[in-house]
Amino acid sequence: MFASLTLVRAHRILAAGLAVFILGHLATHLTAVAGPQMHKQVLGATQGLYRNPFVEPVLIVALLTQIVIGGRLLARRWGEADKGFWGWAQLLSGGYLIAFILIHSSAALSTRHVLGMDTDFYWAAATVNLAPFKYGFFPYYALGVISVFTHLAAAVRFGWGERAGWAPPALIALGVAVATVILASLGGALYPIDLPPANAAYFEKFGF
Numbered sequence: 001m002f003a004s005l006t007l008v009r010a011h012r013i014l015a016a017g018l019a020v021f022i023l024g025h026l027a028t029h030l031t032a033v034a035g036p037q038m039h040k041q042v043l044g045a046t047q048g049l050y051r052n053p054f055v056e057p058v059l060i061v062a063l064l065t066q067i068v069i070g071g072r073l074l075a076r077r078w079g080e081a082d083k084g085f086w087g088w089a090q091l092l093s094g095g096y097l098i099a100f101i102l103i104h105s106s107a108a109l110s111t112r113h114v115l116g117m118d119t120d121f122y123w124a125a126a127t128v129n130l131a132p133f134k135y136g137f138f139p140y141y142a143l144g145v146i147s148v149f150t151h152l153a154a155a156v157r158f159g160w161g162e163r164a165g166w167a168p169p170a171l172i173a174l175g176v177a178v179a180t181v182i183l184a185s186l187g188g189a190l191y192p193i194d195l196p197p198a199n200a201a202y203f204e205k206f207g208f
Helices: 002-034 036-050 055-078 084-113 121-127 133-164 167-186 197-204
Strands: none
Touching: 002 036, 002 055, 002 133, 002 167, 036 055, 036 121, 055 084, 084 133, 121 133, 121 167, 121 197, 133 167
16 A cells, blocks of 8 residues: 555656656647747757757656556556546556657657757657558547546546536637647648658658
């Protein structure tokens, strides 16, 4: 029992710090509404805060630690009875976030350090503009964003109980709206997107 409470406390402490990074990252992607150049400027400014030898290793360790703790909590609670809507929302969104963070972070790090390609606007835009990749990456990104807000909504519901009122459902609705705006920007729904030759050439390696 004590070990479980310790894990929950550690999970909450790490979540508070990581939420600043994740929500800030999503806010940066929202600036793509104003075009690739605006997104590039804002992303460049924010990346300077965490993409350095001092902060980035700490961030990576924090993410990996949170994944391990979250995985242990998910395994313990999976067999609990009467989870209800918010219990399932917490577990499913947490499970998806574990997979998403592992895939997205490893892809970003390998793209930068192994392939030498910048993970900028066009890196993400290529995945949701080129077929057949876009058919998988659209739901992949959308569910990633929605899972962030759903996990937060579940935390608010369990933390505040009935006092939370409409805040948890509103958070999920906000997640859907944020995902829609980001993907509309990256996917070319708001303005035409001309992928740089380097980004297009990367996908040619896969035969597309």
